[in-house]
Every structure is written in C-alpha cells, then in structure tokens.
Amino acid sequence: MTAATVYVPRDASALSIGAGEVAAAIAKESSARGIELKLVRNGSRGAFWLEPLVEVVVGSAADGQAAAAGGGHPQPAANGGQRIAYGPVTVADVPGLFAADFLNGGAHPLCLGPTDAIPWFATQQRLTFARVGIVDPASVADYVAHGGYQGLRRALSMAPEAIVQAVLDSGLRGRGGAAFPTGIKWKTVLEQKTQQKYITCNADEGDSGTFSDRMLMEGDPLCLVEGMTIAGLAVGATQGYIYLRVEYPHAYRALNTAIAAAYQARYLGSDVLGSGKRFDLEVRLGAGAYICGEETSMLESLEGKRGEVRVRPPLPAIKGLFGQPTIVNNVMTFASVPTILHQGAEFYKNFGMGRSRGTLPVQLAGNIKRGGLVERAFGVSLRELLYDYGGGSATGRPIRAVQVGGPLGAYIPASQFDVLIDYEALTAIGALLGHGGIVVFDDTVDMARMARYAMEFCAVESCGKCTPCRIGSTRGVEVIDRILGGV
C-alpha cells in the first residue's frame, strides 16, 4: 500500500476561511489513526464557495464509491489516479471523513465526486490556470510532470524573432487592462540595440474584485517564471523583476520558493537549461499605492522612487527601467506565454472572438453565491458568468449592478448583462474589461454612494503629477456631494 495523497490548498483565500486548520486536523487525525498520508499544499482550484476543498487521489475510477455519483469522465491525476473532492470541509468534519474512508473516495455528505466532473470546472477552458490547484506550487518536478517548461524548451530552439512572431500571431493582448498587443511591445524591445534590457512583471493587482494574479502566483508560480524567462530569451534581456503588491505576503513567499527551486534546477541563472543564456529573476515589493499598477509609476517605484507617472513618449519599451528598454506585462499576460509557445500560436488564437483572442481568467467577486475563478474563451456573456457559474447573488436578492474593471472601470446595470466578455464589446457600451474582475452588488446597493466612493478613491490615490486627476478628482467628490445633497 502506498500512502494516500491528500490535497489541501495553501491559497491565501482558502487559508482565510480555515484551510490551514483543516490541513493540521487531517495530519493529526491520520497520525492518531496510524495512517500514513502524503499531504500536498496546492493552490486553489478557484471555487471559493467549496473551500476549504480537500481532494484525495484514488487509484482508479472503480475505487471510489463516490466517483460514480459525479457522473463525469475519469481524469488523470499525478499518480494515474483520480482526484475526488470533498468540500467545504471544516475541522469538525475531519474525523467523520476518516470514518467514511475518504482516503479511498468513501461516500460522505461533503463528497463532490471527481473534481474535474463538477460542472463549474468541467465547462471551463483553463489554459492559463491549467495547473493551478493541481500541482504542488513549490515543486519543479511536479510542474514539469504537468507540461511545464515545454514552452521554454521550444523557445530555446527558436530565434528571438520567431518567439516574438509566435506571440504576435497568437493575438495575445495585455491582460492588465489596456489590452495592447503583447507581440508589438516585445518586437519594439527586441529592436532596441542596447546591452541591458529588462523584463518586468506588473503584479500590483489593485482593483477590487481581482485575484487571478494572486491565485496564479500562489498556485502555479513557475508558470509566471517560465513566461518571463521566455520573454527574456525573446528580446535579449537577462534580468527580470516581479513588482508585487505588499498586500500579498502569501504570494511573496510562494514566488520566492518557486524562484529558488527554479535556480536550483537550472531553469534560472547564468545557463538556462544548458543553453548558455542567462536569466535572473527577483521579486520586489510595492508599498500600497494603487497608482503603481500603471506601468510608468511601477517603473519609478521599482527604481525606489515615488510612484509618479512618467510622460510618454518615450515608451517603456524604448526607455523603461533605469532608462533601458523594458517589457512591462501583467502576470496573466506572461502566464499565457508558455501555452502559446508549447501549443502554438494557432492553438491559442482559435479561442476567443473578434480581436480578443485566447482565454480570460474572470474573477467573480463580492455579493455572489459561487464566487471564484472562471477561465473561459472570450465571448462568454456576462449573464452566463453571473448566473450559470455565479448562481446569482450571495444574499439571494436580485443583482442590481456589477462593477467591471475596478474603480476606474464601470458599473454595468442588469439591463446590459447580455454583453459579451470581449474588449471591444465592453468598450462599445462605455465599459471597460480591465483585469477581468467582476464585483456583484444586490439591490440594496446605494449607487450614488458607490459613485462617490470611486471618485474619493481617485482623489486619495492620485499620484499628483497631472492636474486633471489631482484637482479634478477632488472637485468630482465635491460635485457628487452637491448632487447628493440636492444643492
């Protein structure tokens, strides 16, 4: 008998609702019963209403009595077995789970059947999040066993121009919010003839309702490391920085653990996979300034300065970090690159609609029944996300509006929920897709108060460089106050 493998997430959100205590209880109960088990602390699968979600690996579909209940297809797991989910698990449930023989997929009221057959997951199209919640985030071996570093291997056999062309052909656009074609940015940096270039990752995920960057950095950090390494090869940059917001201490630890493991396994450093090419990577912490999610402020902050925006031109691609040509991309953008290199530009491009190619990890947040991460090809409707995945509001009241694109985005009323998730479709209704965060409000929300809040937020977070923002946001608050006061 080999030891059973049990997965309990170490994702910050899962921990915030008790995953750490559940993991400790499982370890304690197993040793009390003299049962040997392998406890893996994975990322979250992203179904937060099921967290803490505990998974066990059973040898084959026939092993689990519960497997049949799920009605799905058997999915391969790490050891060729299948993963059976139980959730949401509390510490009090743990002895009962052991009594029900959950280590062999035993029947229990919390059993959800095979994880991959849960409809919420089964209908998603996970490319960027393919490994999040599946692998051990700290293990290079596990990453490679699940298709990791295939993209880098492919890139190492290609000329820099060909790598850039693949990204260009994939149609990938910046996932941070501006949706600028990634390949064009990379091409500009490639064309610069300087000794030193930089790859910088914007991990200052500041919009309320967004957490996909955090989840990926905690659940599959090597995917980001690989994407940035490929970018380094593509444009001839040897140094990368991840600019991470200080509000994400769990991601900080996960990234540093993964980076150290990548150095150890020679996927980073002076001789990446024996190619003779160098790529070094370091995490730098922000210090709580929303504006640093804007790329030029982020570069100022990386240089240690106040996060004030720079006047463009020159573009960061020409004169960026420390005055050198610099790629600035969001976590999701870099994390999309390994798939593009591994599976090909054509594969990636075949997902999506119009000029929005590939998939988008959408985040369902706020007052929603089934909140979490839904990755789908562009073109899914807001309604499907809110009701089919989200299940409506958490309070059970009608949804009044959803905020998309953070404080600088827009509130979309229920009458426009048929809009498709597509950069151009949202722009056409005066909204903004941004980083793909959707914050749900029920009909008790005071929209005037939310408008005031957004304007006040802008006033507080303005870096002060440009007059319209510095003065205008304050005047805006005053105007809204007069409107609310009936003046």
Add this chain to the structure above:
Amino acid sequence: MPASHSDTVRRIVEDMKGRPGPRIEILHSVQAALGYVPSDAVPIVAEALNLSRAEVHGVVTFYHFFRESPPGQHTVSLCRAEACQSMGADELAEHAKGRLGVDFHETTKDGTFSLEPVFCLGNCACSPAAMIDGRLYGRLTPEAFDALIAERQPKTSGSKQ
C-alpha cells in the same frame, strides 16, 4: 530614536545600498525590523544613498504602507474596497471601530491594536476580508471579528486592577 535603532538602520543601509534602486527595499527592511520608519532614519538613508532628505521623506509619505509612528502590538487591516463593501464591510468597519475604540490610522491606548484601512487584499470571493499581522481572514462577521480580537487581547490581571 534609540541608538540601537540607528545601528539597525545603518546596518540595513550598508547591506542593501549596492542593489539597483534600493530606496524602497531599504525602507521595507527598516519597517520590518523596527515596525515603522522613524523620522531619524531618513537622514541616515539619504546620506548613504547620496540623496536629499526630501527624496527619502517623499517616498516614505507617498506610500500608504510605510508608517512614521510605532504600530500597536497587532495590526488589524480591514479591507475597504468595493467587493468587501458589497458584503457589509462598512458595517464591519463601524463595528471594529466601536469594539477597539479607535478610528482608522489609530492605535488603542494600551498599545495592543492598530486599526488600518486597506484597499483590496485579493480575497474578493470571500468578502469581507481583513488581515491581522499578515494572516488573512475572510467572510468576517462582527462576531468572528470579536473572537479574533479576544484571542489577542492581553489577559487582565484581575486582582491588582
């Protein structure tokens, strides 16, 4: 600032000043070591980096995370952003202020708790959220908040009070 603090700041500056763009990195290390960035630390950092005091002070004051006064024993950060608001963060904030008897950016008289607002902890599917000393909490209710505070409240020594 006690002499031991000056020594700590000097040691941090010496260790880190050779790094590219070290100013924020140094301030992070100072705050990690001392709990805040004392105003007396500013000239030490400025001199070592060949900057004016204003260029260091300006960075300290630009970023919300850096604090210029010592924090309480426990720092309670409540998320104030929209997703948490949709699930009752405003009510939770009012409750927290009442429970601790302080407003945001203040520390309780006994020095046990500092209450800070924070704008998004990335826990938006488990709103409302808070972080206490780096530990994240989700789906908070006033009752759950009180329990977290009670766990950290120093035990009063009944007889002598």
